[in-house]
Amino acid sequence: MLAALTLSACGEVVPPPRPASFTPATPRPSTPLQAAPAPQANGVIGVDARALIKLLGEPRLDIRDPAARKLQFSDGRCILDAYLYPARDRKEPVVTYAEARKSDGTQMDWTACASQLRSR
Template identity: 45%
Template sequence: MIAARLALIAGLGLGLAACAGSGGSAPARAPAAAAPPRSTIMVVPQVMAPQGLGGVIGSPPAALLRRFGAPRLDVAEGDARKLQFAGRACVLDIYLYPLAAAAEPTATHVEARLRQGGAPVDPAACIREVEGR
């Protein structure tokens, strides 16, 4: 009789061990900690010389949208932003970055290229083309 009870206890122990193995549900985890705060370090971007860029450099997004219309692309990454406009023959990329902590991003860099082939073109000429579309 003692042997039967020991066998029953051993069987129950093996059954419980099987339930606690990899076939059961995952153990409860503590809730994830909140994301660490963003860095407070401000890196001021190098601003492109505005000569010949028709007042684009230094412009806030709202002014650029009024001037060129709806962008082909509007991409935000962190506190930076890229607006892309297209004319018949060229594509105009305007990069906006804040110049001070918590400031609104402004246009700091412009690139222009051909729609076909992507060769660089004069940004001022592309600005005029995009304005005229």
């Protein structure tokens, strides 16, 4: 027993862990509103939801959250997702981004899908 106590006294002394310092996160400034993009020839980018629905018909999905809105249109052959965000110079959110895929999930050019949806 005395040998065990003697050997344990030879061990390395480990200091107690320091308390972790806490620095509160600095809040990021909110992203400033951007000017609405100019409407483009494809009729999708730069338009509000009402104009987009008039152009492409009733959306299959209409997802709203505090920062954005997503409208999804489909004709069974292609699926178009249009993302609307608030713009500084417009009362209503406008489409600032769009993407599309074929019904099998493979990517496709969203302008081609928009044209296809318009022609139905």
